[in-house]
Amino acid sequence: MKKIKIVLHFPHKSVDKPIVHHLVKDFNLEFNILKAEVNPEEEGVMVLELTGDDKDYKRGIDYLKKEGVSVQLLSQDVSMDRSKCVDCTICVPLCPTQALVKDPDTAIVSFIKDKCIACGICLRACPYGAMKIEF
């Protein structure tokens, strides 16, 4: 079994095809859409978490490439600089995946990396520059 986060870039011509559907139907892959958008040039960008058998995963990725979809591992790495964080919690409601949470007793904010999809909104939101992204 494999669980992996990938970034897919769909070219203009394939935005309207049910490609993700085939990942489930033909390759037995379970998916969780973490982020999806179509930019003004009508190219699609999607961040997926795929779970499935190693062999199915490879076949699924080959299928995506054949359809002209570029596939990258989600390698962007968001981190929190504890020395800069003041625990104000302004980032907490903005995080789309609840990767930033406030402890109800201590009022301290923690960053749960496994839940992060590297959308980057916390970097903009933090008034103290405590969130960093590396590629």
Add this chain to the structure above:
Amino acid sequence: MRTIQEINEKIKSGKVVVLTAEEVIDLVEKKGANEAFNEVDVVTTATFGPMCSSAAYFNIGHSKPRIKLGGGKATLNGIPCHAGLAAVDLFLGANALAEDDPRNSVYPGEFQYGGGHLIQDLVSGKNIVLEANAYGTDCYPRKYLKTYLNINDINEAVLFNIRNCYQNYNVAVNTSDRLIYTYMGILRPKLGNANYCSAGSLSPLLNDPFYKTIGIGTKIFLGGATGFISWWGTQHNPCVERTKKGLPKYPAGTLALIGDLKNMSVEWLIGTSMVGYGVTLSVGVGVPIPILNEEILSYTAVKDEDIVAPIVDYSCDYPQRENKVLGFVDYAQLKSGEIELNGKKIPTGSLSSIRKAREIADTLKDWIQKGKFTLTEAAERIPSSDSSYKFKPLKEKKVENEKD
């Protein structure tokens, strides 16, 4: 009844009992104000958050030959200072930006460095570049000066905040279809989040709602050092509608604060960047409340659920100065991380740090217990709800003929 003098004697003899504004709630709940009064002398309150009307002034010492900055131009690390005072006095606002800062020309602007960051850099002991142009006079002939400045070398370096410690504040939401960038943070469309900015039950003026002990001359914790309340703050508005317990339902009282920057610490003075809005300074403030009688004690037992704040739409009502409120919500709900408005659940975020506020309340408590900090009697009360003091909007008057 108890006097400040009696409390100070207890501080000197090490017998003073100090509780934070959070700790005192339990005591009063268990024993009632009458009995609890005998068990506490001082309650410490605190807040830490962005305070936009923060500023600082400096006297940099006279150059040889002399230069008169007043009427000229001066920048510190590229940030313009107000050079409208005497020869070598400068005034710097926390919102000031370098002339070449892109601001919001690439929207939303990042606002990475400004007056607030400069104050933080100075306090941290970094060298700062002063560049100044003057017009030259017989007694001050020099016309240009460029030099490093260090906080340890200049004469005065004083933090002067003309508005701090807002007694309650708006909860900001956005009902429009587009994400907006405000001084209350990023607001998602269609009530995607609700942002607030008060320490609630820890906040100084919510623990002394009628300003019966907090006044002009009160000694406080400011930026990690001792400071003073110098006046009421700008936009002071004590006569707004209040709850039965006397707590203002809208932003109300404010304080102006002053203290020696040279003794302050960057732990409690942090330059702050609000994307799409600008720069400011986050300031840590702690105010002790002498428990002079049962009434004052009962005010300090204020709970988050007692304090309500107005929910304001920052997509249209706030910018257009429509005095519209979408609803009220209490600080227990706000601090829980989720509020409800018209049946919709909205996640909340705060600009004010409870963790930092607690640290300040604990530090001030420690100072008082160790005899390092005594209490002061206010020299004068600030206007309260029985005054006619009001925060007025601008009355715009058409300028007909500028030459007149």
